[in-house]
Amino acid sequence: MLTETTLTEPDTLLTTTGLLIIAVTVGLLIWGRVAPIVAMVVVPVVGALAIGFDLSELQEFFAGGLSSVMNVVVMFIFAIIFFSILSDAGLFDPLIRTLILMTRGRVVLVCIGTVLIGAIAHLDGAGATTFLLTIPALLPLYKALNMSKYLLLLLISLSASIMNMVPWGGPLGRAAAVTEIDPVELYQPLMVVQGIGLVLLLTLATLLGLREIRRIDKGVEAGEFEAVGNIDVHQVADDFTKRQIEARAHVEDKINRNRIVFWLNVLLVAIVLTVMLAGWLPPALTFLIGVAVALPLNFSQAKTQMDQLKEYAPNALMMAAVIISAAVFLGVLNESGMLESIALSLLGVIPAxxxxxxxxxxxxxxVPLDVLTSTDAYYFSVLPLVDATASQFGVPTASTAYALMIGNIIGTFVSPYAPAMWLALGLAGANVGKHIRYSFGIMWAFSIVLLLVAVLVGVVEV
Structure with a gap:
């Protein structure tokens, strides 16, 4: 990462100010009484002005930070719109329905199906969408089989966390903004880790399913549950389809439901992902073209297309606003030399x-850090600080990003700072304390195993 000045010795004023900016920003994000955009803009601006930087220098800091995140911002905006269109088109519904039927009401198969359904539902990288799709669909099946709703939350959370490594997912987007590495370039080595992670999760789901069978059997023997006969999974699947139709009633008379359009949407997704992951076009342009094709394909009228853009805009702009505000935070820390000075200071106290x-x-x-801090605080404060310090010992920036992201991403949906987690708890009728007690240990252990896998396959360098 570039800075305006190259220091050979730590500057006490820069170090102190930088640490105060980081501490106050993280504190405000944890406090939760102000929006991330407020904390990440006001605090660094005040800090920079307080130690003598003028407005022209502040403008340069912002320009430097903005140039590093702009491609990520554009990618987020159009990726969210692209997947929102496909969600309204019901692209993934038939696959989820098929997986529900394939569970056949068997506990172990239900656990495995939960992982696969969670992975498919999270292809758009949005936690809220994932939980809205999966929990109402699977909770009746879990209840009918006397399975724990906390097991449902755990498996979906783990599955969604692994899938959240995609370039348009929040964690990788934040990491790309901080490290100034292209999101697709950052993601490509992670595909191996993601694939191994899903295999490990399917194995874990099988083991947890066997454990759940033993728990249910004990409950039946103790009179806590009634023995369950054959479950009508067709009814569960029909109920899922009905809920999805009701949820999309607002666009039902606008969207093109032609069967040919459905398969064209499938083809469009395949082309967009192939073009982006192959590096033929940058992610931002790829999703922009994807939106330009998906809109008229699914909505025939120009007015309807504009109305849908207005509907999708809030979600798209929310993440864009966070990333742009981070440009101020990162710009001030990087371009002023504060981050470098902090790193040089830490070198004096960290054993070689x-x-x-x-x-x-x-x-x-x-995972513990995700429970104690917010995602924004972790990626925009902890990651740049660790990178600036570890790089002095020869650790590549990408390797630091991978280590922190793989170690952290698994705990995304056990953190009380994740809004999607509260949605999941509400949909499942679950308690946050019980969810954390049930899931935290397993998630933390899984994250450490996945981090070791990343080291073994060479994604994280040691």
């Missing part, structure tokens, strides 16, 4: 033997 492993140590505590 620990430095090359700093990214692994912080990554291993990623």
């Amino acid at each position: 033997a620990v430095g090359p492993y700093l990214h692994l140590i912080v990554g291993a505590f990623g």
